[in-house]
Amino acid sequence: MKVHVYAGASEFLARTHIELEKNEAANNLLLGLVAQPSDFNTVRRIVETTINRIYPLYYPNDVVRFFLDHHAPESILADINAGCVYIFDADSVVIGTGTIHGREIARVFVLPEYQGRGYGSAIMKTLEEMVFRTHQIVRLDSSLPAFDMYLKRGYKARSWHTIVTPGGQVLCYHQMEKENSQELCDSSSPCKEPDLKNEIILVRPFNPQTDRIATIELWNSVFAYDAPHNEPGISIDNKVAVSDGLFYVACNGNEIVGTVMAGYDGHRGWIYSLAVKPDQQKQGIGKKLMARAEAALRELKCIKINLQVLDTNTGIVEFYKKLGYVVEPRVSMGKLLKSK
Numbered sequence: 037m038k039v040h041v042y043a044g045a046s047e048f049l050a051r052t053h054i055e056l057e058k059n060e061a062a063n064n065l066l067l068g069l070v071a072q073p074s075d076f077n078t079v080r081r082i083v084e085t086t087i088n089r090i091y092p093l094y095y096p097n098d099v100v101r102f103f104l105d106h107h108a109p110e111s112i113l114a115d116i117n118a119g120c121v122y123i124f125d126a127d128s129v130v131i132g133t134g135t136i137h138g139r140e141i142a143r144v145f146v147l148p149e150y151q152g153r154g155y156g157s158a159i160m161k162t163l164e165e166m167v168f169r170t171h172q173i174v175r176l177d178s179s180l181p182a183f184d185m186y187l188k189r190g191y192k193a194r195s196w197h198t199i200v201t202p203g204g205q206v207l208c209y210h211q212m213e214k215e216n217s218q219e220l221c222d223s224s225s226p227c228k229e230p231d232l233k234n235e236i237i238l239v240r241p242f243n244p245q246t247d248r249i250a251t252i253e254l255w256n257s258v259f260a261y262d263a264p265h266n267e268p269g270i271s272i273d274n275k276v277a278v279s280d281g282l283f284y285v286a287c288n289g290n291e292i293v294g295t296v297m298a299g300y301d302g303h304r305g306w307i308y309s310l311a312v313k314p315d316q317q318k319q320g321i322g323k324k325l326m327a328r329a330e331a332a333l334r335e336l337k338c339i340k341i342n343l344q345v346l347d348t349n350t351g352i353v354e355f356y357k358k359l360g361y362v363v364e365p366r367v368s369m370g371k372l373l374k375s376k
Protein backbone atom coordinates (compact mmCIF):
# COMPACT_ATOMS: atom_id res chain seq x y z
CA MET A 37 0.00 0.00 0.00
CA LYS A 38 1.31 3.45 -0.88
CA VAL A 39 0.32 6.79 0.55
CA HIS A 40 1.22 9.91 -1.41
CA VAL A 41 0.95 13.58 -0.62
CA TYR A 42 2.45 15.61 -3.40
CA ALA A 43 4.84 18.37 -2.37
CA GLY A 44 4.68 21.80 -3.93
CA ALA A 45 0.92 21.85 -4.39
CA SER A 46 0.22 24.87 -2.22
CA GLU A 47 3.05 26.84 -3.80
CA PHE A 48 1.60 26.07 -7.23
CA LEU A 49 -1.85 27.17 -6.17
CA ALA A 50 -0.59 30.31 -4.45
CA ARG A 51 1.26 31.34 -7.62
CA THR A 52 -1.78 30.67 -9.74
CA HIS A 53 -3.97 32.75 -7.45
CA ILE A 54 -1.73 35.78 -7.60
CA GLU A 55 -1.78 35.76 -11.38
CA LEU A 56 -5.51 35.32 -11.50
CA GLU A 57 -6.29 37.97 -8.93
CA LYS A 58 -4.52 40.53 -11.06
CA ASN A 59 -6.96 39.78 -13.87
CA GLU A 60 -10.04 39.54 -11.66
CA ALA A 61 -12.94 41.89 -12.26
CA ALA A 62 -13.23 43.98 -9.09
CA ASN A 63 -16.75 43.25 -7.95
CA ASN A 64 -18.71 40.14 -8.71
CA LEU A 65 -22.21 39.29 -7.66
CA LEU A 66 -22.29 35.64 -6.72
CA LEU A 67 -25.59 33.89 -7.29
CA GLY A 68 -26.60 30.44 -6.12
CA LEU A 69 -29.27 28.32 -7.76
CA VAL A 70 -30.78 24.93 -7.13
CA ALA A 71 -29.43 22.87 -10.03
CA GLN A 72 -31.97 21.53 -12.52
CA PRO A 73 -31.59 18.47 -14.76
CA SER A 74 -30.57 20.88 -17.54
CA ASP A 75 -27.58 21.89 -15.35
CA PHE A 76 -26.25 18.32 -15.22
CA ASN A 77 -23.46 18.87 -17.77
CA THR A 78 -22.42 22.07 -16.03
CA VAL A 79 -22.14 20.38 -12.63
CA ARG A 80 -20.34 17.41 -14.13
CA ARG A 81 -17.87 19.71 -15.91
CA ILE A 82 -17.09 21.63 -12.71
CA VAL A 83 -16.57 18.43 -10.72
CA GLU A 84 -14.48 16.59 -13.29
CA THR A 85 -12.41 19.62 -14.33
CA THR A 86 -11.55 20.43 -10.74
CA ILE A 87 -10.67 16.86 -9.82
CA ASN A 88 -8.56 16.37 -12.95
CA ARG A 89 -6.67 19.65 -12.51
CA ILE A 90 -6.24 19.93 -8.74
CA TYR A 91 -6.36 16.45 -7.22
CA PRO A 92 -3.25 15.08 -9.03
CA LEU A 93 -1.30 17.70 -7.06
CA TYR A 94 -2.37 16.01 -3.83
CA TYR A 95 -3.21 12.38 -4.60
CA PRO A 96 -1.80 9.48 -6.65
CA ASN A 97 -3.58 8.65 -9.90
CA ASP A 98 -5.55 5.73 -8.53
CA VAL A 99 -7.01 7.93 -5.80
CA VAL A 100 -7.87 10.63 -8.36
CA ARG A 101 -9.72 7.92 -10.30
CA PHE A 102 -11.51 6.93 -7.09
CA PHE A 103 -12.79 10.51 -6.68
CA LEU A 104 -13.99 10.61 -10.29
CA ASP A 105 -15.89 7.36 -9.71
CA HIS A 106 -17.22 8.62 -6.37
CA HIS A 107 -18.67 11.66 -8.18
CA ALA A 108 -19.85 9.61 -11.15
CA PRO A 109 -22.40 11.16 -13.54
CA GLU A 110 -25.21 8.99 -12.19
CA SER A 111 -24.55 10.17 -8.58
CA ILE A 112 -24.57 13.79 -9.70
CA LEU A 113 -27.80 13.29 -11.65
CA ALA A 114 -29.50 11.50 -8.76
CA ASP A 115 -28.62 14.40 -6.44
CA ILE A 116 -29.82 16.97 -8.97
CA ASN A 117 -33.10 15.08 -9.30
CA ALA A 118 -33.37 15.07 -5.50
CA GLY A 119 -33.07 18.88 -5.58
CA CYS A 120 -30.01 19.05 -3.31
CA VAL A 121 -27.35 20.33 -5.74
CA TYR A 122 -26.55 24.03 -6.01
CA ILE A 123 -24.64 25.90 -8.68
CA PHE A 124 -23.03 29.27 -8.14
CA ASP A 125 -22.28 31.85 -10.76
CA ALA A 126 -20.33 35.07 -10.74
CA ASP A 127 -21.39 37.62 -13.33
CA SER A 128 -23.34 34.92 -15.18
CA VAL A 129 -20.40 32.50 -15.36
CA VAL A 130 -20.88 29.30 -13.38
CA ILE A 131 -17.83 28.97 -11.13
CA GLY A 132 -18.71 26.34 -8.53
CA THR A 133 -21.10 23.79 -7.09
CA GLY A 134 -22.05 22.24 -3.75
CA THR A 135 -24.51 19.60 -2.50
CA ILE A 136 -26.45 19.20 0.73
CA HIS A 137 -27.49 15.80 2.07
CA GLY A 138 -29.39 16.47 5.28
CA ARG A 139 -26.75 17.80 7.65
CA GLU A 140 -23.88 16.96 5.32
CA ILE A 141 -22.22 19.29 2.82
CA ALA A 142 -20.67 17.42 -0.08
CA ARG A 143 -19.21 17.83 -3.56
CA VAL A 144 -18.09 21.43 -3.08
CA PHE A 145 -15.96 22.36 -6.08
CA VAL A 146 -14.78 25.72 -7.39
CA LEU A 147 -13.30 25.70 -10.88
CA PRO A 148 -9.48 25.97 -10.69
CA GLU A 149 -9.32 29.36 -12.40
CA TYR A 150 -11.67 30.84 -9.77
CA GLN A 151 -9.94 29.38 -6.70
CA GLY A 152 -8.16 31.60 -4.18
CA ARG A 153 -10.60 34.50 -4.52
CA GLY A 154 -12.94 33.78 -1.63
CA TYR A 155 -15.59 31.97 -3.69
CA GLY A 156 -15.13 28.72 -1.76
CA SER A 157 -15.71 30.49 1.57
CA ALA A 158 -18.74 32.32 0.20
CA ILE A 159 -20.21 29.06 -1.11
CA MET A 160 -19.52 27.25 2.17
CA LYS A 161 -21.13 30.08 4.15
CA THR A 162 -24.29 29.82 2.07
CA LEU A 163 -24.46 26.02 2.29
CA GLU A 164 -23.82 26.14 6.06
CA GLU A 165 -26.63 28.65 6.54
CA MET A 166 -28.97 26.29 4.72
CA VAL A 167 -27.98 23.28 6.84
CA PHE A 168 -28.17 25.30 10.07
CA ARG A 169 -31.79 26.17 9.34
CA THR A 170 -32.70 22.61 10.27
CA HIS A 171 -29.64 21.11 12.00
CA GLN A 172 -27.37 22.13 14.84
CA ILE A 173 -24.26 20.50 13.34
CA VAL A 174 -22.94 20.44 9.80
CA ARG A 175 -20.73 17.56 8.69
CA LEU A 176 -18.41 16.92 5.75
CA ASP A 177 -15.65 14.65 4.54
CA SER A 178 -12.60 16.79 3.85
CA SER A 179 -10.37 16.40 0.85
CA LEU A 180 -6.71 17.35 1.29
CA PRO A 181 -6.96 20.47 -0.88
CA ALA A 182 -9.90 21.82 1.15
CA PHE A 183 -8.79 20.80 4.67
CA ASP A 184 -7.19 24.15 5.52
CA MET A 185 -10.24 26.12 4.41
CA TYR A 186 -12.51 23.99 6.61
CA LEU A 187 -10.21 24.48 9.63
CA LYS A 188 -10.31 28.22 9.06
CA ARG A 189 -14.09 28.11 8.85
CA GLY A 190 -14.23 26.58 12.32
CA TYR A 191 -14.62 22.89 11.43
CA LYS A 192 -13.09 20.33 13.79
CA ALA A 193 -11.76 16.97 12.63
CA ARG A 194 -13.86 14.32 14.38
CA SER A 195 -12.47 11.13 12.84
CA TRP A 196 -9.85 9.89 10.42
CA HIS A 197 -10.65 7.37 7.67
CA THR A 198 -8.80 5.45 4.99
CA ILE A 199 -10.09 3.82 1.82
CA VAL A 200 -7.90 1.40 -0.14
CA THR A 201 -8.42 1.84 -3.86
CA PRO A 202 -8.59 -1.12 -6.29
CA GLY A 203 -4.93 -0.40 -7.22
CA GLY A 204 -3.83 -0.66 -3.58
CA GLN A 205 -3.29 3.03 -2.96
CA VAL A 206 -4.71 4.70 0.12
CA LEU A 207 -7.06 7.64 0.31
CA CYS A 208 -6.97 9.29 3.74
CA TYR A 209 -9.55 11.82 4.82
CA HIS A 210 -11.01 13.51 7.88
CA GLN A 211 -14.66 13.62 8.76
CA MET A 212 -15.23 17.14 10.10
CA GLU A 213 -18.00 18.93 11.95
CA LYS A 214 -18.97 22.46 12.80
CA GLU A 215 -21.56 23.55 15.33
CA ASN A 216 -24.07 26.27 14.62
CA SER A 217 -22.90 28.30 17.60
CA GLN A 218 -19.26 28.36 16.46
CA GLU A 219 -17.70 31.47 15.00
CA LEU A 220 -17.83 31.46 11.21
CA CYS A 221 -14.05 31.80 11.05
CA ASP A 222 -11.36 30.77 13.49
CA SER A 223 -10.17 34.20 14.67
CA SER A 224 -6.56 33.04 15.15
CA SER A 225 -6.45 32.14 11.45
CA PRO A 226 -9.23 34.04 9.70
CA CYS A 227 -10.53 32.73 6.41
CA LYS A 228 -10.13 34.90 3.34
CA GLU A 229 -12.99 37.32 3.04
CA PRO A 230 -14.76 36.88 -0.26
CA ASP A 231 -13.63 39.40 -2.83
CA LEU A 232 -17.26 40.18 -3.51
CA LYS A 233 -19.50 43.19 -3.48
CA ASN A 234 -22.26 41.17 -1.83
CA GLU A 235 -22.95 37.92 -0.11
CA ILE A 236 -24.13 35.07 -2.30
CA ILE A 237 -27.64 35.61 -3.58
CA LEU A 238 -29.33 32.25 -3.61
CA VAL A 239 -32.31 31.67 -5.89
CA ARG A 240 -34.40 28.83 -4.50
CA PRO A 241 -38.01 27.66 -4.35
CA PHE A 242 -40.36 29.67 -2.13
CA ASN A 243 -40.80 28.14 1.32
CA PRO A 244 -44.21 29.05 2.83
CA GLN A 245 -42.94 28.36 6.37
CA THR A 246 -40.04 30.81 6.24
CA ASP A 247 -40.61 33.21 3.33
CA ARG A 248 -44.25 34.35 3.51
CA ILE A 249 -43.95 37.42 5.74
CA ALA A 250 -40.77 38.73 4.09
CA THR A 251 -42.32 38.27 0.64
CA ILE A 252 -45.41 40.24 1.66
CA GLU A 253 -43.16 43.03 2.94
CA LEU A 254 -41.14 43.03 -0.28
CA TRP A 255 -44.23 43.14 -2.51
CA ASN A 256 -45.77 45.92 -0.43
CA SER A 257 -42.57 47.93 -0.91
CA VAL A 258 -42.30 47.49 -4.70
CA PHE A 259 -45.86 47.07 -6.00
CA ALA A 260 -48.66 49.59 -5.68
CA TYR A 261 -51.66 47.37 -5.03
CA ASP A 262 -54.98 48.86 -6.00
CA ALA A 263 -57.27 45.82 -5.88
CA PRO A 264 -58.14 43.62 -2.89
CA HIS A 265 -57.68 40.41 -4.92
CA ASN A 266 -54.02 41.38 -5.43
CA GLU A 267 -53.38 41.51 -1.69
CA PRO A 268 -49.99 39.73 -1.29
CA GLY A 269 -51.03 37.26 1.43
CA ILE A 270 -53.95 36.04 -0.73
CA SER A 271 -51.78 35.72 -3.85
CA ILE A 272 -49.12 33.78 -1.94
CA ASP A 273 -51.56 31.41 -0.25
CA ASN A 274 -53.40 30.73 -3.51
CA LYS A 275 -50.13 30.04 -5.34
CA VAL A 276 -48.88 27.72 -2.59
CA ALA A 277 -52.24 25.89 -2.67
CA VAL A 278 -51.76 25.14 -6.39
CA SER A 279 -48.47 23.50 -5.44
CA ASP A 280 -46.87 23.73 -8.89
CA GLY A 281 -43.45 24.70 -7.55
CA LEU A 282 -43.26 27.70 -9.89
CA PHE A 283 -42.49 30.26 -7.22
CA TYR A 284 -38.93 31.33 -6.45
CA VAL A 285 -37.20 33.70 -4.10
CA ALA A 286 -33.74 35.27 -4.17
CA CYS A 287 -32.15 35.33 -0.70
CA ASN A 288 -29.16 37.06 0.77
CA GLY A 289 -28.61 34.87 3.81
CA ASN A 290 -31.98 34.81 5.53
CA GLU A 291 -33.18 37.98 3.83
CA ILE A 292 -35.59 37.73 0.88
CA VAL A 293 -34.35 40.19 -1.75
CA GLY A 294 -36.34 39.07 -4.79
CA THR A 295 -39.24 36.98 -6.02
CA VAL A 296 -40.75 35.62 -9.19
CA MET A 297 -43.86 33.56 -9.79
CA ALA A 298 -44.53 31.62 -12.97
CA GLY A 299 -47.56 29.75 -14.19
CA TYR A 300 -48.14 27.15 -16.89
CA ASP A 301 -51.56 26.11 -18.14
CA GLY A 302 -50.41 23.68 -20.83
CA HIS A 303 -50.58 26.33 -23.53
CA ARG A 304 -48.64 29.41 -22.38
CA GLY A 305 -46.31 30.20 -19.57
CA TRP A 306 -46.81 33.36 -17.54
CA ILE A 307 -44.55 35.46 -15.35
CA TYR A 308 -45.92 37.29 -12.32
CA SER A 309 -44.65 39.17 -9.29
CA LEU A 310 -41.09 39.70 -10.43
CA ALA A 311 -39.63 41.97 -7.78
CA VAL A 312 -36.20 42.87 -6.44
CA LYS A 313 -35.67 44.86 -3.25
CA PRO A 314 -35.02 48.46 -4.34
CA ASP A 315 -31.55 48.71 -2.77
CA GLN A 316 -30.50 45.45 -4.46
CA GLN A 317 -31.69 46.27 -7.97
CA LYS A 318 -29.45 46.60 -11.04
CA GLN A 319 -27.09 43.85 -9.91
CA GLY A 320 -28.45 41.03 -12.04
CA ILE A 321 -30.86 39.53 -9.50
CA GLY A 322 -33.98 40.20 -11.60
CA LYS A 323 -32.31 38.64 -14.62
CA LYS A 324 -31.36 35.55 -12.61
CA LEU A 325 -34.90 35.17 -11.23
CA MET A 326 -36.28 35.40 -14.76
CA ALA A 327 -33.75 32.82 -15.97
CA ARG A 328 -34.85 30.48 -13.19
CA ALA A 329 -38.54 30.85 -14.01
CA GLU A 330 -37.87 30.42 -17.72
CA ALA A 331 -35.83 27.27 -17.10
CA ALA A 332 -38.68 25.79 -15.05
CA LEU A 333 -41.21 26.60 -17.78
CA ARG A 334 -38.92 25.17 -20.45
CA GLU A 335 -38.69 21.94 -18.49
CA LEU A 336 -42.50 21.76 -18.57
CA LYS A 337 -42.25 21.96 -22.40
CA CYS A 338 -43.74 25.44 -22.43
CA ILE A 339 -43.09 27.05 -25.83
CA LYS A 340 -43.99 30.68 -25.14
CA ILE A 341 -44.01 32.98 -22.16
CA ASN A 342 -46.32 35.97 -21.76
CA LEU A 343 -46.22 38.70 -19.20
CA GLN A 344 -48.06 41.93 -18.55
CA VAL A 345 -46.69 45.31 -17.54
CA LEU A 346 -48.96 47.91 -15.96
CA ASP A 347 -49.30 51.09 -18.01
CA THR A 348 -47.97 52.92 -14.95
CA ASN A 349 -44.78 50.84 -15.06
CA THR A 350 -43.71 50.96 -18.69
CA GLY A 351 -40.16 51.99 -17.68
CA ILE A 352 -39.59 48.33 -16.96
CA VAL A 353 -40.20 47.30 -20.59
CA GLU A 354 -36.50 47.94 -21.38
CA PHE A 355 -35.53 45.40 -18.72
CA TYR A 356 -37.69 42.71 -20.34
CA LYS A 357 -36.46 43.65 -23.82
CA LYS A 358 -32.90 42.98 -22.66
CA LEU A 359 -34.04 39.46 -21.76
CA GLY A 360 -35.49 38.90 -25.24
CA TYR A 361 -39.13 39.81 -24.66
CA VAL A 362 -40.91 41.86 -27.31
CA VAL A 363 -43.95 44.11 -27.05
CA GLU A 364 -46.76 42.35 -28.94
CA PRO A 365 -49.83 43.93 -30.54
CA ARG A 366 -52.40 42.66 -28.07
CA VAL A 367 -55.21 44.19 -26.07
CA SER A 368 -55.01 42.79 -22.57
CA MET A 369 -58.41 41.92 -21.06
CA GLY A 370 -59.46 40.47 -17.75
CA LYS A 371 -62.56 39.55 -15.78
CA LEU A 372 -62.87 39.19 -12.07
CA LEU A 373 -64.72 36.02 -11.09
CA LYS A 374 -66.76 36.97 -8.06
CA SER A 375 -67.80 34.21 -5.73
CA LYS A 376 -71.55 33.68 -5.91
Ligand SMILES: CC(C)(COP(=O)(O)OP(=O)(O)OC[C@H]1O[C@@H](n2cnc3c(N)ncnc32)[C@H](O)[C@@H]1OP(=O)(O)O)[C@@H](O)C(=O)NCCC(=O)NCCS
Nearest residue numbers: 258310311312317318319320321322323345351352354355
Ligand atom coordinates in the same frame (compact mmCIF):
# COMPACT_ATOMS: atom_id res chain seq x y z
C1 LIG B 1 -37.88 44.67 -12.73
C2 LIG B 1 -36.86 44.35 -11.68
C3 LIG B 1 -37.26 43.04 -11.04
C4 LIG B 1 -35.48 44.21 -12.30
O1 LIG B 1 -34.61 43.66 -11.33
P1 LIG B 1 -33.06 43.99 -11.30
O2 LIG B 1 -32.43 43.04 -10.36
O3 LIG B 1 -32.85 45.44 -11.02
O4 LIG B 1 -32.63 43.70 -12.79
P2 LIG B 1 -31.19 43.21 -13.30
O5 LIG B 1 -30.15 43.86 -12.49
O6 LIG B 1 -31.17 41.75 -13.35
O7 LIG B 1 -31.19 43.81 -14.77
C5 LIG B 1 -30.89 43.04 -15.92
C6 LIG B 1 -30.61 44.02 -17.04
O8 LIG B 1 -31.74 44.88 -17.23
C7 LIG B 1 -31.36 46.25 -17.01
N1 LIG B 1 -32.43 46.94 -16.29
C8 LIG B 1 -32.89 46.69 -15.06
N2 LIG B 1 -33.88 47.53 -14.77
C9 LIG B 1 -34.03 48.33 -15.82
C10 LIG B 1 -34.88 49.43 -16.14
N3 LIG B 1 -35.79 49.87 -15.28
N4 LIG B 1 -34.76 49.99 -17.35
C11 LIG B 1 -33.84 49.58 -18.23
N5 LIG B 1 -32.99 48.55 -18.00
C12 LIG B 1 -33.09 47.95 -16.81
C13 LIG B 1 -30.09 46.17 -16.17
O9 LIG B 1 -29.29 47.31 -16.31
C14 LIG B 1 -29.43 44.93 -16.73
O10 LIG B 1 -28.81 45.22 -17.96
P3 LIG B 1 -27.44 44.52 -18.40
O11 LIG B 1 -27.75 43.02 -18.46
O12 LIG B 1 -27.16 45.11 -19.74
O13 LIG B 1 -26.46 44.86 -17.35
C15 LIG B 1 -36.78 45.47 -10.62
O14 LIG B 1 -36.55 46.69 -11.28
C16 LIG B 1 -38.01 45.62 -9.76
O15 LIG B 1 -38.18 44.91 -8.77
N6 LIG B 1 -38.89 46.57 -10.10
C17 LIG B 1 -40.11 46.80 -9.32
C18 LIG B 1 -41.13 45.71 -9.55
C19 LIG B 1 -41.54 45.60 -11.02
O16 LIG B 1 -41.78 46.60 -11.67
N7 LIG B 1 -41.62 44.36 -11.50
C20 LIG B 1 -42.03 44.09 -12.87
C21 LIG B 1 -43.50 43.88 -12.94
S1 LIG B 1 -44.04 43.63 -14.58
